[in-house]
Amino acid sequence: MPAFRTAPWLCAAVVCVGAxxxxxxxxxxxxxxxLQRQRDGLQSLLEEADRGPLVPFDRVLVVVDQALVxxxxxxxxxxxxxxxxxxxxxxxxxxxxxxxxxLVRLDGRASxxxxxxxxxxxxxxxxxxxxxxxxxxxxxLLRGEVRAIAxxxxxxxxxxxxxxxxxxxLIEQLGTERLDAFGVLxxxxxxxxxxxxxxxxxxxxxxxxxxxxxASIPLQVGIRQVxxxxxxxxxSIDAAVGxxxxxxx
Amino acid sequence: xxxxxxxxxxxACLCACAAGERAQRGADVASGERALESxxxxxxxxxxxxxxxxxxxxxSAQNDVVVGLRSALVEDLVQEVAGRYLDHVELDLDLQxxxxxxxxxEVATPLGSVTAGEWRxxxxxxxxxxxxxxxxxxxxxxxxxxxxxxxPVVLEGAEGNATAHFEWDARALAGLVCRDFAVTRRVRGxxxxxxxxxxxxFELFAGPQGVRVRPLFPHQRxxxxxxxxxxxxxxxxxxxxxxxxxxKCGLAIDPAEILPKLRALLRKGFDVPLPRSLFRxxxxxxxxxxSVSVEDRQVDLSVRTEELxxxxxxxxxxxxxxxxxxxDP
Numbered sequence: 335m336p337a338f339r340t341a342p343w344l345c346a347a348v349v350c351v352g353a354x355x356x357x358x359x360x361x362x363x364x365x366x367x368x369l370q371r372q373r374d375g376l377q378s379l380l381e382e383a384d385r386g387p388l389v390p391f392d393r394v395l396v397v398v399d400q401a402l403v404x405x406x407x408x409x410x411x412x413x414x415x416x417x418x419x420x421x422x423x424x425x426x427x428x429x430x431x432x433x434x435x436x437l438v439r440l441d442g443r444a445s446x447x448x449x450x451x452x453x454x455x456x457x458x459x460x461x462x463x464x465x466x467x468x469x470x471x472x473x474x475l476l477r478g479e480v481r482a483i484a485x486x487x488x489x490x491x492x493x494x495x496x497x498x499x500x501x502x503x504l505i506e507q508l509g510t511e512r513l514d515a516f517g518v519l520x521x522x523x524x525x526x527x528x529x530x531x532x533x534x535x536x537x538x539x540x541x542x543x544x545x546x547x548x549a550s551i552p553l554q555v556g557i558r559q560v561x562x563x564x565x566x567x568x569x570s571i572d573a574a575v576g577x578x579x580x581x582x583x
Numbered sequence: 584x585x586x587x588x589x590x591x592x593x594x595a596c597l598c599a600c601a602a603g604e605r606a607q608r609g610a611d612v613a614s615g616e617r618a619l620e621s622x623x624x625x626x627x628x629x630x631x632x633x634x635x636x637x638x639x640x641x642x643s644a645q646n647d648v649v650v651g652l653r654s655a656l657v658e659d660l661v662q663e664v665a666g667r668y669l670d671h672v673e674l675d676l677d678l679q680x681x682x683x684x685x686x687x688x689e690v691a692t693p694l695g696s697v698t699a700g701e702w703r704x705x706x707x708x709x710x711x712x713x714x715x716x717x718x719x720x721x722x723x724x725x726x727x728x729x730x731x732x733x734x735p736v737v738l739e740g741a742e743g744n745a746t747a748h749f750e751w752d753a754r755a756l757a758g759l760v761c762r763d764f765a766v767t768r769r770v771r772g773x774x775x776x777x778x779x780x781x782x783x784x785f786e787l788f789a790g791p792q793g794v795r796v797r798p799l800f801p802h803q804r805x806x807x808x809x810x811x812x813x814x815x816x817x818x819x820x821x822x823x824x825x826x827x828x829x830x831k832c833g834l835a836i837d838p839a840e841i842l843p844k845l846r847a848l849l850r851k852g853f854d855v856p857l858p859r860s861l862f863r864x865x866x867x868x869x870x871x872x873x874s875v876s877v878e879d880r881q882v883d884l885s886v887r888t889e890e891l892x893x894x895x896x897x898x899x900x901x902x903x904x905x906x907x908x909x910x911d912p
Contacts, residue, residue, distance in 0.1 A: 369615050369616075369619065372619055373615070373618065373619055373622065376619065376622035376623060376625075376626050377622060379626050379629075379630075380622065380625055380626060380629070383626075383629045387633050388626075388629065388630050388633060388636075389630070389633055389635065389636050391633075391635045391651060391653065391897070392653065393652070393653050393655075393656045394650070394651065394652055394653070394656065394869055395635060395639075395649075395650070395651040395897075396648070396649070396650050396651075396869070397639050397643070397648070397649040397650075397651075398647070398648055399646070399647045399648070401647065402647040402648065402904050402905075405905060405906050406875065406877050406882060406906060407877060408906075409877060409880065409882040409906040410877040410878040410879075410880045410882065413878050413879065413880070432623075433619070433622075433623060433626070434626070473872065474868075475872055475875060520878070521878075522876065522877070522878050522879070523877055523878070524872075524875035524876050524877065525875070526648070526871050526872045526873070526874075526875045526884055526886075526904055527648055527650065527869070527870075527871055527872075528793075528869070528870055528871065528872050529868060529869050530866075530868035530869075531868075532868070533660060533663075533664060533865060533866070533867070533868050534865075534866070535664065535667065535668055535863070535865060536863055538672075538860055538861065538863060539673075539860065540675070541860065542858045542859075542860040543674060543675045543676045543677060543858055544672060544673070544674060544675075544858045544860050544861055545672075545673040545674075545675070546668060546671055546672050546673070546861070547671055549667055549668070549671065551660070551663050551664065551667055553868055555868075563626070563630055563636075564627075564630070564640060566639075568636070573656055573868075575656075575659045575660055575663050576663075
C-alpha cells in the first residue's frame with residue numbers, strides 16, 4: 335500500500351487550513367500545484383494508454399518502491415543547501431509515487447544565508463517531482479533529481495512566541511524566488527539499481543590447460559520511460575547486446 | 584463606541600469573507616479530488632491490464648526493488664556470453680594419451696607361408712595446443728530457472744608433440760635374416776578440425792546483488808583425431824626404411840603398407856575430457872548496489888534478495904533494500 339494517498343492528505347489540508355493551523359501540509363498554492371500535477375499526470379496517462387502500454391517492458395523493467403526512496407532521502411538528512419540568498423536546512427522528506435507523478439516533499443528551515451539564523455527564519459516545505467534522469471556512466475546507477483513545483487514558507491511559532499519580525503519579509507521573498515532555484519535541495523540522488531554497460535567475463539587459467547582472456551560484452555542501455563504509479567516508480571529501460579554499431583534496433 | 588462597532592463589523596466581515604473563501608476553497612479541493620479519483624480509477628483499471636504490472640503488484644508489491652529482464656534479452660546475453668567465452672579459448676592439454684597398433688606379418692616362402700614377425704606401433708601424444716572457436720550457440724528455456732545450450736565448437740589449428748615407437752619382433756625362422764629392432768622418434772602432429780557439440784545448461788540464481796548465471800556442464804569427452812605433420816611422417820618412413828635396408832627385412836616390413844595403417848589409427852582418434860575450468864559464473868548486467876550517494880552522503884545499504892522467479896516471459900529479481908550506515912561528507 336502506498337504510504338499516503340492524495341485524498342486524505344488534501345482533505346486534511348483543508349481541515350487544517352480551515353482551523354487556522356499551518357505548517358504540516360501544503361498551503362493553498364502548493365495544494366493547487368500538486369493537484370494540478372496529479373490531474374495532468376493522470377490525464378496524460380489516459381491519453382498515452384491509447385497508443386500503447388503505460389509501462390513498456392520490452393527489455394528491462396526496474397520497479398522502485400516509494401518507501402526506499404524516502405528512506406534514502408531520509409538517510410542524508412539533515413543537510414543544508416544555499417538557495418539563491420537563502421540557507422535551507424532540510425530536516426524531513428516524504429515521497430509519494432502516485433497518479434503519474436513522483437512527488438517529493440522536503441521540509442526544513444530557511445534563513446538568510448548572509449545572516450545568523452536567529453535574525454529571521456521560517457519553516458519551509460518544497461514540493462517537487464522526482465525525475466530519473468539517466469544512468470550514471472561510471473557506476474551504472476539510476477540517477478534522479480527533484481524539480482520543485484511549489485514552495486510553502488511560513489512563520490514559526492513556538493509556545494506562542496513568534497519568529498523575529500524580519501521573518502515576514504523573508505517569507506515574502508522566499509515566495510517570489512524562482513522555483514528552479516530550489517532544485518539544489520535534492521539534485522543528487524542515486525537509486526541503488528545498477529545497469530552495467532558491459533557484461534564482464536573473468537579470465538580463466540592457465541591452470542587446467544585452459545587460458546581464456548578476460549572479455550567484456552558491451553551493452554547499450556538507456557532509460558526509455560519513467561512512471562510513478564501505485565506507490566512505485568516504474569523505469570522502462572531499453573537494452574541491447576553489442577556495441578552501438580552492432581546492437582539490435 | 585461607534586468606532587468600536589465599526590471595527591467589530593469590519594472584523595466580522597473579514598472573518599465572514601475568510602470563512603467564505605475557505606469554504607469555496609474546500610469545495611474546489613473536494614471537487615478536484617472527486618475528479619482526480621475518477622481519473623485514478625480509470626488509470627488503475629487500465630494499468631492492471633498490463634500483465635507485467637499486475638505481476639509485480641500481485642507478487643512483489645512489498646519488495647523495495649524489482650528488476651525484470653525479458654527472456655529474449657537473457658537469452659541474447661547467455662548466447663553472447665557462451666559464444667564469446669568459448670571463442671577465445673586457448674587449450675594446452677597435457678594428455679599423455681597412447682594409441683597402439685600391432686600386426687603379425689606373414690610372408691610367402693618356397694616352403695609356404697611363414698610368420699615373419701610382429702610389428703608394434705606405439706604413439707604417446709604428450710601435449711596438444713590449440714584454440715577453440717565457436718559457431719552460433721543455440722539457447723532455449725529448460726525450466727527450473729535454467730537455459731539449455733548447445734554450443735558447436737571447433738578446435739582449430741591445434742598441434743601437439745608425441746613420441747612414436749616402432750618395434751619389430753622377428754620370429755624364430757625369420758630371425759635368421761631379419762633381426763628385432765626398435766625405433767623411437769619424437770614427432771609432431773596436428774589435430775583434425777572436427778566440430779564438437781557442447782551440451783549444457785546455464786542456471787539463473789540470485790547472487791548477493793543481482794542475478795547470476797551459473798554454467799552446469801556435465802563431464803564430456805570428445806574424440807580428438809590427429810595426423811602427423813608431413814615431416815614427421817617422412818621421419819618415421821626414413822627410420823623404417825633404414826631398418827629395412829640394414830636388416831634386410833624388406834619382405835616383411837613395407838613402409839608403404841604400414842604407414843597408411845598408422846595414419847588410419849591416428850585419424851580414428853582417442854577420447855579426451857574437456858576441462859571443466861572452461862566455464863565461469865557471470866553476473867547479469869542488472870542488479871542492486873550496496874552503497875549509493877544521496878546529496879553529499881554515502882549511504883550504505885542492506886540488500887536482501889527476496890525472490891528470483893523465471894517465467895516464460897521474464898526473469899524477475901526482487902529485493903528488500905534498507906539504509907544501514909551513514910557516513911558524513
